[in-house]
Amino acid sequence: MNATGIPLKEPAVSAVAGDTEQLERAYIDASTRVPVLMFYTSAIAWLILGTLLAGFVSFKLHEPDLLSNISFLTWGRVRPAHMNVMVYGWASMAGMGTAIWLMARLCRTVLRYPLLLLAGAVFWNLGVLLGVGGILLGDSTGYQWLEFPGYAAIILFVAYTLVASWAVLMFRFRRGEQIYITQWYLLGAFLWFPWLYAAGQLMLFVVPVQGVLQSAVGWWYANNLLFLWFGAIGLGTAYYMIPKVIGRPVYSYHLAAIGFWSYALFSSWTGMQRLVDGPFPAWMITASISATILTIIPVATVGLNHHMTMQGYFPLMRYSPTLRFTVFGAMSYTIFSLIGVLISLRSVARYVNFSQASIAYSHLGLYAFFTMVIFGSMYYIVPRLIGREWRYASLIKLHFWASAYGIGLMTLMLLAGGFLQGANMEDPSLVFSESTETVLPYLRGRSLAGILLTASHFIFAYHFGLMLLGLGRKSTVPTFLNPVEAEGEEAHL
Amino acid sequence: MKGLAPLFLGIFGTLAFSWMGLTVIPNWQIGHLNPQSDEEGTDTYPMPQSGMVERGAHVYAANGCIYCHSQQVRADYSADDIERKWGDRRSAPRDYIFERPVFLGKMRMGQDLANIGARAPVEQESPQPAGAATPAASPAAGAAPSGASPGPGSPSPASSAAASPAAAPTSPAPNASPISKPSTSPSPAGSPAAPPSVPHPNEPPTSPSAPVAAGASPTPVPPWPEVTTGEPPMYSAAWHHVHLYSPRSINVDSDMPAYRFLYQTRRISDAPSADALHLTGADMPREGWEIVPTFDAKCLVAYLMSLNQSHPLKEVRSAAPAPASPATSPASSPAPAPAK
Numbered sequence: 001m002n003a004t005g006i007p008l009k010e011p012a013v014s015a016v017a018g019d020t021e022q023l024e025r026a027y028i029d030a031s032t033r034v035p036v037l038m039f040y041t042s043a044i045a046w047l048i049l050g051t052l053l054a055g056f057v058s059f060k061l062h063e064p065d066l067l068s069n070i071s072f073l074t075w076g077r078v079r080p081a082h083m084n085v086m087v088y089g090w091a092s093m094a095g096m097g098t099a100i101w102l103m104a105r106l107c108r109t110v111l112r113y114p115l116l117l118l119a120g121a122v123f124w125n126l127g128v129l130l131g132v133g134g135i136l137l138g139d140s141t142g143y144q145w146l147e148f149p150g151y152a153a154i155i156l157f158v159a160y161t162l163v164a165s166w167a168v169l170m171f172r173f174r175r176g177e178q179i180y181i182t183q184w185y186l187l188g189a190f191l192w193f194p195w196l197y198a199a200g201q202l203m204l205f206v207v208p209v210q211g212v213l214q215s216a217v218g219w220w221y222a223n224n225l226l227f228l229w230f231g232a233i234g235l236g237t238a239y240y241m242i243p244k245v246i247g248r249p250v251y252s253y254h255l256a257a258i259g260f261w262s263y264a265l266f267s268s269w270t271g272m273q274r275l276v277d278g279p280f281p282a283w284m285i286t287a288s289i290s291a292t293i294l295t296i297i298p299v300a301t302v303g304l305n306h307h308m309t310m311q312g313y314f315p316l317m318r319y320s321p322t323l324r325f326t327v328f329g330a331m332s333y334t335i336f337s338l339i340g341v342l343i344s345l346r347s348v349a350r351y352v353n354f355s356q357a358s359i360a361y362s363h364l365g366l367y368a369f370f371t372m373v374i375f376g377s378m379y380y381i382v383p384r385l386i387g388r389e390w391r392y393a394s395l396i397k398l399h400f401w402a403s404a405y406g407i408g409l410m411t412l413m414l415l416a417g418g419f420l421q422g423a424n425m426e427d428p429s430l431v432f433s434e435s436t437e438t439v440l441p442y443l444r445g446r447s448l449a450g451i452l453l454t455a456s457h458f459i460f461a462y463h464f465g466l467m468l469l470g471l472g473r474k475s476t477v478p479t480f481l482n483p484v485e486a487e488g489e490e491a492h493l
Numbered sequence: 494m495k496g497l498a499p500l501f502l503g504i505f506g507t508l509a510f511s512w513m514g515l516t517v518i519p520n521w522q523i524g525h526l527n528p529q530s531d532e533e534g535t536d537t538y539p540m541p542q543s544g545m546v547e548r549g550a551h552v553y554a555a556n557g558c559i560y561c562h563s564q565q566v567r568a569d570y571s572a573d574d575i576e577r578k579w580g581d582r583r584s585a586p587r588d589y590i591f592e593r594p595v596f597l598g599k600m601r602m603g604q605d606l607a608n609i610g611a612r613a614p615v616e617q618e619s620p621q622p623a624g625a626a627t628p629a630a631s632p633a634a635g636a637a638p639s640g641a642s643p644g645p646g647s648p649s650p651a652s653s654a655a656a657s658p659a660a661a662p663t664s665p666a667p668n669a670s671p672i673s674k675p676s677t678s679p680s681p682a683g684s685p686a687a688p689p690s691v692p693h694p695n696e697p698p699t700s701p702s703a704p705v706a707a708g709a710s711p712t713p714v715p716p717w718p719e720v721t722t723g724e725p726p727m728y729s730a731a732w733h734h735v736h737l738y739s740p741r742s743i744n745v746d747s748d749m750p751a752y753r754f755l756y757q758t759r760r761i762s763d764a765p766s767a768d769a770l771h772l773t774g775a776d777m778p779r780e781g782w783e784i785v786p787t788f789d790a791k792c793l794v795a796y797l798m799s800l801n802q803s804h805p806l807k808e809v810r811s812a813a814p815a816p817a818s819p820a821t822s823p824a825s826s827p828a829p830a831p832a833k
Contacts, residue, residue: 061602064740064750071754076557142554142594171497179500188504195508203516204594210524211589213516215597220515228508261503268511277567278597279584284519350572354563354601425601428576433746436602440748 024108026384031110032101033385035117039097040378041468042125044461046089051457053082058447062440072136080147081135087145087225088156089128091366091374093121095233096163098377099186101385102240103167106183107174116166123159127152143214145222146200153201160197164190181256185236188264192228196221212279216272223271226365231267234329234370235302237377241326242309245380246316251308255301263298266291273344276353292344299337306330319480321396325376328404332368339364339415351426356439357418360411367453368407375403375460382464383479388472390479395463397481402456410449417442523586529807538804541591542796549796552789554594556752563598564607564800579605580802582811588802603749610801614726725771733794734768734786739776755790758782 060066060075067073104111111117131152134140139149148156167190179187200221203209209217243250250256269291272284310327317324339361343352352358379396383389390396417439424435466472473479530537542550553559566580574580584607589595598605725731732743738756740747756770761783768791769783778784786794805811 060750061748064748068750069753074556074752074754075750076560077555079557079560138555140555140557142551142559142596144559144599179497184500187500191501191504192508195512199512199516203520208593209516209520210526211592211595212586212597213520213524214593214595216519217516220511224508224511261507264503264507265510268507269514272515274599275597277571278565279586279588281519281522284515287514346571354599356600358599426573428573432577432601432604433744433748436748437746439602 025105028104028108028110029101029384031114032104035111035114035121036097036101036381037385037468038118038121039093039100040382040464042121043090043093043097044464046085046093046128047457048461050082050085050090051454053078053085055447055450055454057082058443058450062443062447071138077136077138077140080140080144081132083145084135084147085128085132086366088124088131088148091230091370093124094374094378095189095230095370096120096124098237098374098381099167099189099233100163101377101381102182102237103170103186106180106186106240107170109170109173109175111170112173113166113169116162116169120159120162120166123155123162127155127159130155141205143204143218145225146204146218150205153197153205157194157197157201160194164194180240181250181253181260182236182240184260185232185239188260189229189232189236192224192232196224196228215275215278216280216284219271219274221271223274224268226362227267227270228264230366230370231263231333234333234373235263237373238306238326238330238333241322241373241377241380242306242330245320245323245326246310246313248309248313251305251311255305259298259301259305262301263295266294266298270295270340270344273349274353274358276344276346276349289344289346292341295337296341299334303330303334318482319484321390321393321400321479321481322376322380324400324481325372325379328400329369329371329373329376332364332372332407336361336364336369351422352418353422354425355418355422355435356414356442357422360414360418363407363414364411368411372403372407375399378464382467383472386467386470386472388467388470389475389477390463391466391472392463393479393481395459396479399456399460399463400481402452402459406449406452406456408449409452410446413442413445413449417446526587526590528590529587538806539588539591542799545792545795546799547796548789549792549794549799550592550594550596552755552793553596553796558606559596559598561600561602561749562596562604562606563601564596564605565598566605566607566802574605577605580608580611582802582805582809584802585806585809587806587808606797606800607802608800609728610798611803612728613798614729730794730798731771733797734770734790735772737790737793738770738784739772742773742776752790755787755793756784757787758784 056073057075057079060068060078064075068075071077100111100117127148131148134149134152135147140147141149146153167187171187200217203217204214208214239250239256270288272280272288273292276285276289278285306327314327317327342348343357343361379390420442421435421439424430424438425432528537528539565584566574566582568583569575575582588607589597725735734756736743736749737752739751739753740749741751758778759782761781765783766785769785772778772784
């Protein structure tokens with residue numbers, strides 16, 4: 001339980017002004033400015049586009065005649081466009097931005113080879129742009145989560161190779177023997193993603209597997225993308241931000257190791273539970289259901305670790321935007337995983353397998369957990385890149401509450417609606433359309449949640465734009481959500 | 494954690510384990526299936542599809558049908574798909590060996606389509622008057638004096654009632670698709686939609702599990718939820734075109750978007766085209782114009798008509814003796830009436 005070796009604990013800012021470590025960190029931060037901001041800016045642009053598409057998708061689901069006569073605005077094209085913009089445009093780019101910054105900091109070396117990253121960002125944007133355009137023009141491949149047509153997928157892969165090779169190079173220049181928990185997750189994410197993506201592309205398009213195995217490969221890819229790419233980046237970021245902001249080392253290093261390895265082992269075996277009762281050998285599905293249940297182990301260890309780290313420091317969420325977003329995300333990770341376990345059980349899956357509940361599950365993972373953690377990290381990182389503090393505490397608060405209520409409402413609506421939809425579907429005395437009609441009011445509620453989320457994203461994008469334009473506050477004190485009453489609060493919130 | 498080697502090995506090993514377990518080994522187990530055929534080597538199933546069907550699958554993918562429609566029938570012990578008459582047996586890996594991409598689907602905002610082609614009327618090419626014998630005939634039009642509500646598949650009064658002039662007044666109304674909802678409770682939702690001319694509101698709705706008066710038929714009546722007063726027989730090619738062009742003209746409760754961009758409105762040159770859509774009400778084109786499917790739409794419908802898993806498979810137990818008694822098979826559900 002010796003946690004003293006963690007290179008996190010830094011002296012409070014107030015300690016020594018000209019502290020060398022402090023200077024060094026500022027130097028490292030400055031070296032990451034251009035690449036990280038490039039990833040962040042692109043990500044936020046995609047976030048806005050994806051949000052608009054999402055609202056469109058949500059409204060069209062209960063108003064099917066809305067602009068349905070235009071081929072590229074038909075629901076079945078806008079939906080995958082939204083999904084891919086969010087997954088590859090927003091989440092992946094924002095995640096990579098945060099990961100790059102964390103890598104540089106934790107390797108304790110200035111960012112080298114920035115051109116690799118810049119080229120990576122350019123190509124990645126190009127890939128997403130072509131892919132989304134392709135989907136809207138009717139070029140979708142028809143595989144969920146891998147809808148991008150081949151020409152876009154190749155570009156994405158090239159872009160990714162640039163970023164990943166940068167990450168591996170950075171590791172060679174790292175200083176210090178210790179590899180911090182966050183680095184395990186980040187290194188894992190950077191190495192897992194290319195394998196996942198290449199395996200998905202190869203087994204579906206280059207040497208396609210037969211019949212139903214395409215679905216198995218597709219869900220294996222999608223689930224692992226969720227866990228081993230987004231999940232790993234999200235957890236790694238939380239492992240950095242929470243101890244950093246409260247100025248206290250992680251509760252237990254050993255617990256973190258158990259959490260990491262059980263996470264890598266069990267969550268990578270999930271995925272087939274989404275095909276429950278489908279035309280597959282039963283052992284595949286059972287294996288994934290078991291693995292899903294076993295993910296309780298990493299969830300419990302990670303949750304416990306974060307909780308014990310935060311113990312006594314929860315009141316700081318009142319002040320620090322980063323902490324508030326990150327803790328929300330970390331708690332959502334627990335909820336996300338537990339709901340994942342619940343809906344994977346055969347007796348439950350029978351009812352919810354083909355319902356809106358699975359949409360709730362994806363949004364819990366990608367938004368309530370991952371996106372919120374990434375928002376938190378952006379609130380921490382961007383001021384350190386730009387040298388200005390966030391301008392309005394009120395906007396941060398609005399952003400948080402709109403996001404939190406938005407995703408909460410959306411999850412509730414989709415889960416409740418999904419369970420009712422599934423129950424009606426499984427009642428053969430009701431006509432089928434009864435089940436879709438049942439869920440419609442909940443889908444309208446979801447649209448309401450979508451409006452909240454749209455507002456929150458526009459607020460955040462506006463605030464981020466102000467920062468980019470150098471209109472942040474010039475101050476050495478970070479922007480707190482609420483005025484800090486007591487003197488001697490941790491200053492590096 | 495010290496040292497990169499264990500970290501790298503662990504990261505590599507965990508994913509390798511999962512990749513082997515969930516993709517490579519299944520591929521070894523069920524990745525090289527062949528079609529089955531009987532002793533003489535005839536009656537091969539499944540057969541590779543080609544031409545329009547293949548292109549239709551791409552239209553299906555391009556327009557995201559998979560986000561609302563699944564194509565898999567779950568076993569009777571794990572779900573009620575078979576009871577819903579979405580198939581006679583569960584789907585098996587062999588059903589999909591020629592599908593690429595495979596559209597198992599994860600959402601049912603619309604019906605399962607695994608057997609949509611099997612539900613087509615037998616002679617879907619000929620627009621015979623028996624079109625009236627579609628399920629349309631059932632509760633609404635077939636508001637038979639007896640109060641019996643014949644289910645779509647029940648042989649007795651359906652065809653005669655539908656053919657009778659009593660049914661005629663229902664069709665001209667714009668939304669003349671009184672969706673009869675065979676729900677167990679008298680559904681208030683169905684009634685307002687019904688045109689006043691339809692004398693059915695008081696009629697006891699059909700319950701699929703309890704065929705009321707169709708005592709002659711011992712099998713449960715297929716609960717086709719959608720009931721059409723449109724002219725083409727349900728699930729025929731012409732029906733699919735009307736449904737794709739204007740879903741709510743067939744089922745007011747439908748939540749499906751219209752796919753009008755797959756259709757072309759054009760002036761009738763000399764004679765109306767054979768494949769022009771039989772539209773009613775507000776969807777009708779102006780005088781002298783007609784609406785015809787584009788090639789993509791034809792391919793899509795050809796693809797839908799090809800979806801058929803009714804062929805028995807040796808490895809799967811069929812819930813119903815499908816080919817033995819055509820009356821119970823979904824494939825022929827609309828057919829019995831003309832046969833009579």
